[in-house]
Amino acid sequence: MEVKTSLLDNMIGVGDMVLLEPLSEDSFIENLRNRFDHNEIYTYIGSVVISMNPYRALPIYTPEKVEEYRNRNFYELSPHIYALADEAYRSLRDQDKDQCILITGESGAGKTEASKLVMSYVAAVCGKGQEVNKVKEQLLQSNPVLEAFGNAKTVRNDNSSRFGKYMDIEFDFKGDPLGGVISNYLLEKSRVVKQPRGERNFHVFYQLLSGASDDTLKKLKLDRDFSKYNYLSLDSAAVIGLDDAANFRTVKNAMQIVGFMEDEVQSVLQLVAAVLKLGNIEFKPESRSNGTDESRIKDKNDLKEMCELLGIEQSVLERAFSYRTVEAKQEKVSTTLNVAQAYYARDALAKNLYSRLFSWLVTRINESIKAQTKARHKVMGVLDIYGFEIFEDNSFEQFIINYCNEKLQQIFIELTLREEQEEYVREGIEWTNIEYFNNAIICDLIENHQNGILAMLDEECLRPGTVTDETFLDKLNTICAGHKHFESRQSKNSKFLTDHSLPHNCFRIQHYAGKVLYRAEGFVDKNNDLLYRDMSQAMYKAKHSLIKQLFPEGNPAKVNLKRPPTAGFQFKASVGTLMRNLQTKNPNYIRCIKPNDKKASHIFTDTLVCHQVRYLGLMENVRVRRAGYAFRQAYEPCLERYKMLCKRTWPHWKGPAREGVEVLMADLQVPADDFSYGRSKIFIRNPRTLFSLEERRRQCLQDLATLIQKIYRGHKCRSHFLLLKKSQIVVSAWYRRYAQEKKYQKIKSATTVVQSYTRGWQARKLLRELKYQKRCEEAVTTIAAFWHGTQARMELRRLKQEAQNKHAVTVIWAFWQGTKARRELRQLKEEARNKHAVSVIWAGWQGTKARRELRRLKEEARRKNAVALIWAYWQGLKVRRDYRKFFRANAGKKIYDFTIQRIMQKYFLGLKSTSPPMSPVDKSWPARPYRFLDGVHAELRKIFHHWRCKKYRSQFTEEKKAVYKEKLEASEIFKDKKALYPSSVSQPFKGDYLEITKNPKYQKLNSSVDAKVLLADVVNKINRANGKGTARIFLLTKKGVVLADQKTGQVKASVPLPDLASVSVSTQNDGFFALKLKEGSASAIKGDFLLSSERLIEIITKLHLTGATAADSERLNIDISDEFLVQFNHDKVCVKFIQGAARNGNGVSCKRKNNRLLEVSVPTTA
């Protein structure tokens, strides 16, 4: 919920002077001081804001403050300039009313700062967007530019605006800024050539000299040293807290943002430099022959440089400083200038040049910031104009300024009263006429067309003949003497004749804000504002486009013999326009007051403030505002604020707010005279009534706070108590439960103990009884057993005796009976069968009858059979019963045999299903079932294996047999003898690896071999000299061995098998083999062959087998040893195999060690 606040909350003194009670100048100032001391620099008079200059940065202009005051009612929060700005902006935006903000106050009171605060507030709360932001930025940045050229340090203010400024900011229907228009009033141009003690020239001169780069200064022909320029006062060139160099950058940047072109900025700076140069031109007198004095330029250097800067011919300007031409109709008269006149002309030119430049700047800024659309717009005007000035020595400028303030006061009173009146009418309150001082009469004294002071001054200026300030004063004395507000020593009013405070050369005007004494000296001259035509013509001749533009009257083609309008006239006209403009707008006032003359914070000088309060007419303002009713407030906030004072309106009033307020006032018994009901507001006549309401409210709020506190405390205590109570119940419940649980546990354990004791006692008793009973029973049983035992043993002895006697007879009898019974049974069976056969034949013939008979017979036979069987069984049974114990001995063996038979049968049948697969390599064999079958089982395994091997062999083809034969042979030769052998087992012996018959490359070689090739492969022939290998094709045929060149296939050596004596190989994992030839054979001329092949096993096996099958050769010897002799030519060389480490990943290496030794190093296999 939004908290409604009011201006009346936390007030220091009174926030609105209208509520001041009692109202007097003292209480007014005391209230201002009280608030100022508490950093409350803003105070209202109704809707007027009084602003005290704090002379220090207060934290009241933050973005948070902007948000706080945004969209709030004027009286809702404590007084602030933002409240006024917000009110003005909102009524502009929402009610479509053009606004003007009039900021007045004396120099240094904070007008310019206030205007900037208003602008920045409006900029912060109005619309946003790229275009809008640009406009805002341009409007805001126009300030630094104008301040640089139009502000100066004065004794009153370090940043004193030396011109009046009115700025119209234009908004569209949404309240977004569109642009603006600036009007400037009366720049204090005299400052350009002369500054009072302790003051400076316009900031821009110092900024340029301190801030511009060396390069720029060089271009402008300037020196950084202020002391080089006559126009710059030196005693306060540097101002504390003012950084001219930094400000120069700010100004340049601002000019760029506002839209100045680079060449425009340069032109402006050239003009500023020209003014400085102009100040340095000095003159000396030179007497002429005709006795007149003539002036001459002392040092032409500055003139030259200035002329260069502005593009003026030096002689032209020089002449302009020496002569004055007066044109009257057809005549032209030239007169020479004396030194004083030359200086006058120089300064007039400097002043004009600068003030025109300033006006041009304003026009140029206006061009940039003007609204781009022609659409209807709303306007907010901000007027920052010099305040009323009363100095010791007041001149034409003060007269003009005070006239302007007089006009503003007039419009202020007029508009305030009008507004007041309008509100009364709006609210239906009766309007009672208010007595107030109307300063129209003073305005009239100054501006009246016929006999106003300005009109007379103009008249004097235009009058032919000698015109001086004295003649002007005389004129005033004659014409205005009768005026109530005009005072002069020479006036007809005798009371001033002896007034020594009024010098003869002065006149005094009683302004609304006090009496001001004006010295007539300089009035005529300043009003004339004379620039010799020669000067403007010289300027017009300049090549510099801007300066040409500034002096259009210098155009010889447009010679205007009419005098230009006087300064007074121009000012009056522009003030008139301004007033008309302001009258169409809704005014908002900011009255600035400076608290002290020292530019110091925390100092409040009563006399100074009192003086300002007087001439700002603030008391008058309060009185007007309070004339009818001092305070007014809309019904809703009023009811909201005071509803607690009446039971009927507290806490809620359901009806309309006005009725609520009526009930409230009636209940509070406020005298009916003290207030009136308007349409939407209540009007309270006297602040006392309001304060009594406030006091009652404060009291009531205290009571309410006490009540809220009381109820809250009661509620808090009760809640606490209830919580305690609830907790206590919970705690006691838990405790009781715990106690009872403990008690119960105790009783329970006691009971258990008693119970266990009782049960134990009973059990023991019972146990004793049972034990006794059991012992009795056992005794009886033992006795009986012993007795039965004795009986039984006696019977047993008897029976044993009897049985021994009968045994032989019984056995024989039993056998005989058995045999007899079986024989009879067989007989009966035979008989029955015979009968059955007869019956079948009979039945076949006799059909059903016979079968029936047969069945009968069968039945009969069966019955007989059964009888016999039963008989036999009975006999058997009888025998078995009687002789069972004798059977056992025989039956055991039979059962044993039978069991053995049965086991064997099961074992053999079982083998059928558990026998292993038919593969000869399969090693599996079922486990033996019984240990006694151990031998049989092993034997059977062997038989089974032989049998399946035979079966397997029977499947072999002849070729396969040959392969296996070779493999078998290899195994016989190499197994466990050569380490290379195991790796060859899994390799099939392919024989023709080179596919010699198919490969066309070997066609020739194939054809040169006449027998069938059994093996063809590439082998390495070891060089006898160095042990290196050369690749050779190795062919084995039935007849012999052929070695051929690998590339060409050319036969290198052919050895018939019979020439081979033996083959030598090592025991190791190498492929070296030596083919040894029989001594004396044809092949043995070159000696033995030492070859090497991976397929050594296959080669030697095949060679061995071939040698064996060849009819005319003996079996080839295969010699396996790690050292053998080989015949090379005529030498016997020993080939020795040693174990060595693998080199370069390569396997075997062969080296010729010496004539007798060839060493083959074979890597040890891991």
Ligand SMILES: Nc1ncnc2c1ncn2[C@@H]1O[C@H](COP(=O)(O)OP(=O)(O)OP(=O)(O)O)[C@@H](O)[C@H]1O
């Ligand atoms: N609201 C403020 N907060 C802090 N300092 C302020 C404020 N208003 C004014 N000042 C200080 O007072 C100085 C003078 O203020 P400002 O230039 O606005 O006076 P002015 O009324 O425009 O005077 P002039 O008529 O000479 O132009 C400022 O430079 C600033 O230091």
Ligand SMILES: [Mg+2]
């Ligand atoms: Mg100012």
